[in-house]
Amino acid sequence: MTSRERLMATLRGEAVDRPAVNFYEIGGFDVDPSDPDEFNVYHDPSWRPLLELAETRTDLIRMRSAVRSRSWDPQTVNPGGQRTEDRGQSGANLVQIDKYVEDQWHCTRTTVRTGGRTLSSTTRRSPEVDTTWTTEHLLKNVDDLKAYLELPDEFFAEETNVERLIEDDARVGDRGIVMVDTEDPICAAASLFGMEDFLTVALTEPTLFHRLLEKLSRPLYARTECVSEAFPGHLWRIYGPEYAAVLAPSLVQGVRGPLHGADGEGHPEAWRFRPRALSRPDQRNCGPYLSDGCRRDGPHRAASARRCQPRIRAPRVRR
Numbered sequence: 001m002t003s004r005e006r007l008m009a010t011l012r013g014e015a016v017d018r019p020a021v022n023f024y025e026i027g028g029f030d031v032d033p034s035d036p037d038e039f040n041v042y043h044d045p046s047w048r049p050l051l052e053l054a055e056t057r058t059d060l061i062r063m064r065s066a067v068r069s070r071s072w073d074p075q076t077v078n079p080g081g082q083r084t085e086d087r088g089q090s091g092a093n094l095v096q097i098d099k100y101v102e103d104q105w106h107c108t109r110t111t112v113r114t115g116g117r118t119l120s121s122t123t124r125r126s127p128e129v130d131t132t133w134t135t136e137h138l139l140k141n142v143d144d145l146k147a148y149l150e151l152p153d154e155f156f157a158e159e160t161n162v163e164r165l166i167e168d169d170a171r172v173g174d175r176g177i178v179m180v181d182t183e184d185p186i187c188a189a190a191s192l193f194g195m196e197d198f199l200t201v202a203l204t205e206p207t208l209f210h211r212l213l214e215k216l217s218r219p220l221y222a223r224t225e226c227v228s229e230a231f232p233g234h235l236w237r238i239y240g241p242e243y244a245a246v247l248a249p250s251l252v253q254g255v256r257g258p259l260h261g262a263d264g265e266g267h268p269e270a271w272r273f274r275p276r277a278l279s280r281p282d283q284r285n286c287g288p289y290l291s292d293g294c295r296r297d298g299p300h301r302a303a304s305a306r307r308c309q310p311r312i313r314a315p316r317v318r319r
Contacts, residue, residue, distance in 0.1 A: 002174035003059040011235060020059040027054030028063040028179070030070060030168075038127045039106055060176025062168050063237065066160045066227045094155060112138065115147030139192045145201060145208055148192070149215060156219045162230040169234070179235040180227055185217040186247075187240025202247055 001009070001017045009016050022028075031042040033051055042051065054060070096111045105124040112119040121138040125131065139145050169178040183191075189212050190198050202209045 003176045004172075004174045007059050007061065007177050007235075021057075022059050022061050022176075023050075023054045024061070025063070026050060027058055027060050027176075030062070030064065039125060041128065041130045055175075058176075060172055061235065062172055062176060062178045063181045064165050064168055064178055065181045066162055066165060066223060066231075067158050094151065110138065112148075112151075115150040117144065117147040119144055119148065134191075137192060137194045137197070139201075140194070140197060142201060142205055142208065145205070145212065149208070149211055153215070153218060156215070158219050158223055160223050160226045162227055165227070165231050165234075169231075177235060179237050180231065181237050182220070182223065182227075182239075184238050184240035185213045185220055186243045188216040188220065189213055190240070190243045198243075199246060 003020070006016050006018070006020050007022075010020050031051070032040065033042045033047060036043055041047070094113055098109045098111075100107050100109075102124070105126060107122065107124045110121045119138050120136060121134065122136040123132050123134050125133070139148055165178055165180065172178065189209070192198075192212075193201065
């Protein structure tokens with residue numbers, strides 16, 4: 001079997017000639033060891049043997065985003081990482097992004113003006129590791145969240161590039177497959193806060209929290225629908241449910257998966273959030289790991305709606 005055949009058979013639960021071997025991010029991330037940029041850690045010769053081993057001896061799963069050039073880059077104030085200048089005059093008036101180097105750190109400061117407030121966030125990267133630290137989060141309190149919710153929907157519009165996914169899938173050929181990499185609305189929301197502020201707002205301001213999830217879900221729904229229709233039959237990684245593990249069930253039980261349609265026709269449905277908990281989780285609304293072009297009868301596995309739901313209540317946390 002080729003690596004592609006082996007991986008697809010594994011995902012469908014079918015028999016294979018041997019277990020698939022994959023190094024996940026090594027061979028999955030889109031890296032260029034020949035790039036001499038000082039912030040490209042993979043240019044260091046010590047990386048070369050491992051990168052070559054992954055390329056030549058493993059079953060590759062390329063991790064690719066339809067909106068970001070590097071799928072593992074942190075979420076930015078501009079959803080999808082779209083450049084501010086691509087958003088037109090209104091976007092340019094709302095957000096300002098400044099990049100600078102400070103003590104060998106590559107720093108980015110983002111400022112957003114909305115709702116009569118100025119919101120700011122700062123990230124930094126060392127040339128020694130491929131990790132971006134957020135030293136200041138954009139939203140720091142409830143007033144910041146209220147101002148953020150006043151941003152127009154046009155500000156969150158994304159430019160989806162499915163052609164890159166198709167090209168990478170053709171390029172990897174029989175050596176592996178392409179996995180669509182995307183966040184869910186909970187991940188997008190959590191990245192705007194420090195963890196303590198995220199938990200406080202989610203538990204004490206559920207109405208505002210759900211308004212934020214609804215707002216962030218709309219561009220993600222449009223992205224998911226576009227990619228599912230133009231790039232069917234591929235593996236997806238949807239990250240963000242790990243944040244739900246620390247939230248009360250009433251805050252996450254209303255989540256509907258992005259790929260598994262519930263409209264009777266099998267079309268993808270947006271993530272939906274309800275302030276009140278469902279009486280019983282509906283597994284039919286959970287997103288599959290393997291997209292089949294949005295058809296109900298295709299091979300997929302539904303993620304259990306009961307996962308990541310701790311037995312905890314908000315009043316107990318407040319006490």
